[in-house]
Structures are given as C-alpha cells and as structure tokens.
Amino acid sequence: MNVEKIIKTETEIPLIPRTLIHLTLVNAKITEIFASALKPHDISIQQFNVLRILRGQKGKPSNLSTLNERMVTKMSNTTRLVDKLLSKGYVDRIVCPSNRRKVEINITKDGLKALKFMDAEMEKANDFIVQDLTEQDLKQLNNLLNKF
Amino acid sequence: MNVEKIIKTETEIPLIPRTLIHLTLVNAKITEIFASALKPHDISIQQFNVLRILRGQKGKPSNLSTLNERMVTKMSNTTRLVDKLLSKGYVDRIVCPSNRRKVEINITKDGLKALKFMDAEMEKANDFIVQDLTEQDLKQLNNLLNKF
DNA sequence: GTTATACATTTGTATATACAATTGTTGTAG
DNA sequence: CTACAACAATTGTATATACAAATGTATAAC
Known part of the structure; x- marks a missing residue:
C-alpha cells in the first residue's frame, strides 16, 4: 500500500506532519476498501x-x-x-x-x-481492514483519536 | 466538532466500525483545517x-x-x-x-x-491540530497506524 | 518495414464536494 | 397587512476524483 511507499521510506519527515500524512493515507486505504465493497451495490x-x-x-x-x-x-x-x-x-x-x-x-x-x-459486505470489509489490530489496539486508537 | 456529535454520543456502535468512523471524522477535520490554511493562497x-x-x-x-x-x-x-x-x-x-x-x-x-x-501556515495548522497530543501520543498513533 | 504490443499521458464521463447565491416559506415588527 | 428578517432546502459554479477509453510514442516480432 501507499502508506509504506510514501511514509516508511521517508523517516526524515518530522513526527507531526508524518503522523498526519500517515493518518490521511490510512483513511484513503479504508475509503478505497469501503468503496469497492459497496461498488457491486x-x-x-x-x-x-x-x-x-x-x-x-x-x-x-x-x-x-x-x-x-x-x-x-x-x-x-x-x-x-x-x-x-x-x-x-x-x-x-x-x-x-x-x-x-x-x-x-x-x-x-x-x-x-x-x-x-x-451491511454484510461492509462488516467483512471492516474485519479485513483491522485484521492486524487487536482489541487493545483499537481501544488505544480510539483514545488517541479523541484527542483531536 | 463532528467527532463528538456523532461518535461520542453513540457508544452502542461496536468497537471496529466506531474506530473506523472515528478515524474518518478526524481525517475530515484535518482536511478541513488544511484546506482553510491553504485557501488564502x-x-x-x-x-x-x-x-x-x-x-x-x-x-x-x-x-x-x-x-x-x-x-x-x-x-x-x-x-x-x-x-x-x-x-x-x-x-x-x-x-x-x-x-x-x-x-x-x-x-x-x-x-x-x-x-x-x-509552509509557514501549514506548520501552524499542524501544531493547532495536534495541540492536545504529546510526543508520546504521536509515536503511539504512528505505531497503530502502521498496523493498517 | 509493417503489425502488434506496451508504455506514458491525456481526455471523456459521471459523481462528489465546497462555497455562494437563490428560491420558497414562515415568523415578526411596525 | 406589508415589509423584512430568518429558516430550510435547492441550484449554480468550480474543483476534485474514479474509471474507462483514447491518443501518441516506443519497442518488439516477424
């Protein structure tokens, strides 16, 4: 995915912009997966x-x-x-x-x-997206997102 | 912001979709702030x-x-x-x-x-967006985003 | 050398969105 | 009751984007 391509190779970008770009790229990935899940409909x-x-x-x-x-x-x-x-x-x-x-x-x-x-397809898409995150990860992520 | 309005009042939404919606809303907020920072230009x-x-x-x-x-x-x-x-x-x-x-x-x-x-205005926008996040938070967030 | 294929970009079409202006409706001040 | 402000939705315009088709150029097969 683009995230790796763009972010992980450019560690010289300072923490703040890097994090925000990273978030944007993850969001783009999620959006793309959702869009293709809905496309048949x-x-x-x-x-x-x-x-x-x-x-x-x-x-x-x-x-x-x-x-x-x-x-x-x-x-x-x-x-x-x-x-x-x-x-x-x-x-x-x-x-x-x-x-x-x-x-x-x-x-x-x-x-x-x-x-x-x-709904059925969106749930599959959801699970696919977060397959590498534990429940703990998701809770932590939610807490961090609350600070925005 | 919308994040509060939509997410924080609806705790009955399961963790996975709630987290993904939350991320999307935070992204929308970031995008909006960036767009208005660039608008004068x-x-x-x-x-x-x-x-x-x-x-x-x-x-x-x-x-x-x-x-x-x-x-x-x-x-x-x-x-x-x-x-x-x-x-x-x-x-x-x-x-x-x-x-x-x-x-x-x-x-x-x-x-x-x-x-x-x-650049100058975007840096101000960056700082404004993450004003409630510590460096620790940002690093943690980056790690979590890497799992997507 | 001609035909076919792959490459790099551009264009067409449909949808989505931001912002401002407009329409139609309701409420209110005089 | 008329004029005016406020409200709720719609429309116009410009830009952004996804996807597919088209253009123009280079490379390869024969």
Whole structure:
C-alpha cells in the first residue's frame, strides 16, 4: 500500500506532519476498501451513510438538516445525495405538512432490504481492514483519536 | 466538532466500525483545517502536495508516473492538477527529450516562493491540530497506524 | 518495414464536494 | 397587512476524483 511507499521510506519527515500524512493515507486505504465493497451495490459511501442514518431513525422521518448534522458532508450535497437514493427507490421524500420549508425523508422497504445486503459486505470489509489490530489496539486508537 | 456529535454520543456502535468512523471524522477535520490554511493562497491540498513533492526532487525533474507514485490520488487527476499549477506559473512542463511519451515537470522559482509562504501556515495548522497530543501520543498513533 | 504490443499521458464521463447565491416559506415588527 | 428578517432546502459554479477509453510514442516480432 501507499502508506509504506510514501511514509516508511521517508523517516526524515518530522513526527507531526508524518503522523498526519500517515493518518490521511490510512483513511484513503479504508475509503478505497469501503468503496469497492459497496461498488457491486452501485452505491457510494456517502449514500450508504445516509441510508444507515435513516434506518437508525426507526421510522421517525428525517429532514435534511437533521440528516446533515449526522453527516460529515455539507448541506448542499445532502440534497443531491438524497436525489440519487430517490432515483434508486431506496428513500422517499415528502414536503413536511406542518412546515412546508422542510422535507421528510424516509428509507423504503427496498432501501432496508438493500442495506441489509450491504451491511454484510461492509462488516467483512471492516474485519479485513483491522485484521492486524487487536482489541487493545483499537481501544488505544480510539483514545488517541479523541484527542483531536 | 463532528467527532463528538456523532461518535461520542453513540457508544452502542461496536468497537471496529466506531474506530473506523472515528478515524474518518478526524481525517475530515484535518482536511478541513488544511484546506482553510491553504485557501488564502488559492491552492488545494493536492496541488500543495504536488508542489512539495517537486521541491523534494531538488531540481531532478519528475514525470507524471513518478509524481503519481508519491501521491494518494490517481493518474488521471495528476495531469489536471499539474494543469492548474501550470496556469498559476508554479511549475513548468516539457516533453521529455529522450522519451517523448513522458513529460518532465519542474517547480518554478515562483512555485518555490509561494510554497515557502504556505509552509509557514501549514506548520501552524499542524501544531493547532495536534495541540492536545504529546510526543508520546504521536509515536503511539504512528505505531497503530502502521498496523493498517 | 509493417503489425502488434506496451508504455506514458491525456481526455471523456459521471459523481462528489465546497462555497455562494437563490428560491420558497414562515415568523415578526411596525 | 406589508415589509423584512430568518429558516430550510435547492441550484449554480468550480474543483476534485474514479474509471474507462483514447491518443501518441516506443519497442518488439516477424
């Protein structure tokens, strides 16, 4: 992987930037593995995230603002991400009756079904990614990440 | 930051996905800080990375393939990233005389000068990002990241 | 020498994202 | 009730990226 290629051969880079670059490269690797796990389902990571958030709402509809709070990305994308999911039939979107500025977004039966298949592959991807880390490692990593 | 909002309130997420999401969120935070540090210079993170790689060559020209090996992104982008840098006058690009399939890319005096200004701001950004981490933390983090 | 293959880069297309501007709706001050 | 501000979402524009296809050049087979 790139991490070795770029980082491990360049020990002359000072600790701070080296660590941050390293983190970015690991993230790129994770992203790539996730993306290819989802590719057979023809869905992007962000679209997958939106579906998961919607499922987590357990029927309670989400409007764009609340969806957005739970996502990394920005509002302007959220509209278009939902557009994509809509065209796949995985969500529906209705104008909120009590406040017509808002929209209510729900995951459909189809969306839940598709998500279930994706879950299985994502779990495999997860395990593959962390195969060389112990539970202790993961806890330690979490603690360190909390300091950012 | 989002990390708190999304992760710290959802301890019911199992350790492995929680850690990976956490890492992604920290990476997003880092990216955002870097991007805003570079914004006054009107340059993207990837363009900045290309400039740094070119400077690291110390006059030895790079072709696209070697540039690409050192980057996270894919070849097809590299052409267009160099296009942007070219239009800013930060690099020049000539067809390699010995092998006209290749191109030779060099950082210009202007590029070096601009890069020097950016370096200063990026170092500030680096320090800001890791302000709550000790040297010990950073070393530990590096070790853990090596296991990916 | 012509054809085929491999190499290095570029281009086309679709998607994702950041940021700013815009649309449509609601609430409120006068 | 009208004007204006605030809110929620959408749209426009520019850039970045992934993937596949295309271009142009060099090398090899015959």
